[in-house]
Amino acid sequence: MTTTASTPARRDRWRRISRSPLAHLLLAVIVLALVQTFVIKPFQVPSESMSPTLESGDRIIASRVAFGLASPGPGDVVVFARPDTWGPAPERGVLRTAVGWIGDIVGFGPSNQDALVKRIIGVPGSTVRCCSAQGQLEVDGQPLAEGYVFNDLPFTPGVNDCTTTPVSPRCFAPVLVPSGEYLVMGDNRANSADSVIACRGGPATAPDCARFVPRDDMIGVVVAIVWPLNRARVVAPG
Template identity: 50%
Template sequence: MTTDAYLHRPRWRRVVGGFWAQLLLAFIVVGLVLTFVAKPYVVPSGSMTQTLEPDDRILVNRLAYMGSEPTTGDIVVFDADDAWEVPSRAPVDPIRAALRWVGEATGFGPSGPHTLVKRVIGSPGQTVACCNQSGAVLVDGQPIDEPYVYNDFPFEAGTLDCRTTPRSSRCFDEVTVPDRSYLVLGDNRAGSRDSAVSCRSAEAREDCWRWASRAAIVGKVVAILWPIPRSAVLG
């Protein structure tokens, strides 16, 4: 386009067609996608080993539960409330704080201090207990198949189970999941501070449970993005 033709274009077209305007538009589009559609997150701990490893970059579908609800077996990212006792981060200098903000906003740096990744086991109104005679978790009285579980608590029927003294740490009493809440466990069962972490003893209090609230669920984990050798679509 010649200089004369450019100068005769309407002012708004010259502004919108400029480099900085297009760069701003690109940031806006990316921001909308990260906010409403999909966003990368960093796995903060080893509680989901071997399905997810610490520092894996995962993709979270933020639209997965529009018109539907999480179900048993879904891996979700959620913002933990105070009951989860997530340690707060120490103050950092302004430059590091800005870099951390960029990383959290894009998903390629550390996730927020209260963002956790767990697997949904029980939904509102369902009863969950552990264990049956084979050591399986029961949802509404039926054992669920959990091939993803790694590093489970020791359990041996008749020797170390839910009726022996001492009982297996795998066991917890039946509980009904409250409304708008979800019971979530880690795949690294013996290495996860999850919904049941304070409930795995015969002396556990009725209020030992901590829940992932429906309002706090960010979305469903659908893929591992990084590192490349571990990249995979998660069913």
């Protein structure tokens, strides 16, 4: 008799919970968190290094499933967690960390994830160098047509190139990309602290002058700018 009487009571209790605005909000947060963990995640562009493709402050969407369907490839604009070799993460206070924790869950506001955005130039096993006689970046001996590059470093054939003294700051010796890692650069080439910033200006001063991005640190490929509205558009690979 007790069991029979308690069953309707339990049903009424769950019915009240399911109709509660707080329960709806909690469910929405859980769904949003799952979507950002496995499907897509919004980010805010932290610097001008990808200008004009991406401007500082742009809100972008990164696809997490893209790398499940295919490996990161040359020309992809990617979001990645700052590797340890790229320097320490910025320090944050308790309040800022708490706000960032909320932002990481809902996808809006500040984030605690120290994420960077660059373009993939070299994939595992490829060799990247600069420059060709015309000042072009080369991958495996082939010059790249980089229509997305803005504000490149100075290079004048015969006057300020890779054979003159001093050499052009655009130049760097061949860099072999290790297995499982990627070489990335910014489209705003002269204002980008990227994979080869320590290698520029001539022969590498050390065999490990380049810093790479491990595959495990790749978060997703940028697919769109969603804010501000006047810049909203799809971001295609280069």
